[in-house]
Amino acid sequence: MSGNGKVFFGGMPIKPDVDRLLSVFSKITHGDVIKHEDVARVIGQPYKSNRYRGVVAAWINSVRTQTAMQIVGEFGVGFRVLTHDEASKRGDKYLKHIRRTAYKGSVLNDAVDTNQLSEQGKSQHQIRRRHLHLLADMAQTARREVSFSAPGAHKSLPRPQSR
Numbered sequence: 001m002s003g004n005g006k007v008f009f010g011g012m013p014i015k016p017d018v019d020r021l022l023s024v025f026s027k028i029t030h031g032d033v034i035k036h037e038d039v040a041r042v043i044g045q046p047y048k049s050n051r052y053r054g055v056v057a058a059w060i061n062s063v064r065t066q067t068a069m070q071i072v073g074e075f076g077v078g079f080r081v082l083t084h085d086e087a088s089k090r091g092d093k094y095l096k097h098i099r100r101t102a103y104k105g106s107v108l109n110d111a112v113d114t115n116q117l118s119e120q121g122k123s124q125h126q127i128r129r130r131h132l133h134l135l136a137d138m139a140q141t142a143r144r145e146v147s148f149s150a151p152g153a154h155k156s157l158p159r160p161q162s163r
Contacts, residue, residue: 017043017055018062028081030069035078092146099139106132 024042025034036047045052060071060079070082070090082090109129114122 012051014051014055014058017045018058021055021059022062022066028063028069030081030083032081033074033078034071034080037078039078092143095139095143095146099136099143102132102136102139106136 021039021042028034039056040047040052043052043055045055056079063069063071070087071079072082074080106129109125109132112125114125117125
């Protein structure tokens, strides 16, 4: 024990609380809503405390790795387990993020004065430029293909065949 009375130098272990949440909420299914109050009661920590946030983040990661279910926060309510369709649609957000990041990287890369680079630097710059532009273009194309809203919205895409 240190002079300030703390037994755990790195903080209290969160694994026991995570295990408790995993056992109490072991029967969750896609579409379920879990209230903040229920989680706070199980772990014995008030909602919005740092301890609560840390335990919940570790619990959500454990659920995702063990069951492949995605849990998201619902403002003012608690947490919701995404349905398969909702989880699939979340990929659009990441495609958009990839495209924006690659585009920003290509803009910053294109701003470099290549006359000031060494021969190796010029070669790497060209390769980096090509890959960033390709990545941005591929992410944009993928996002368009995935996120069409109505049949026939994108005439260039093949229509899905019903089985």
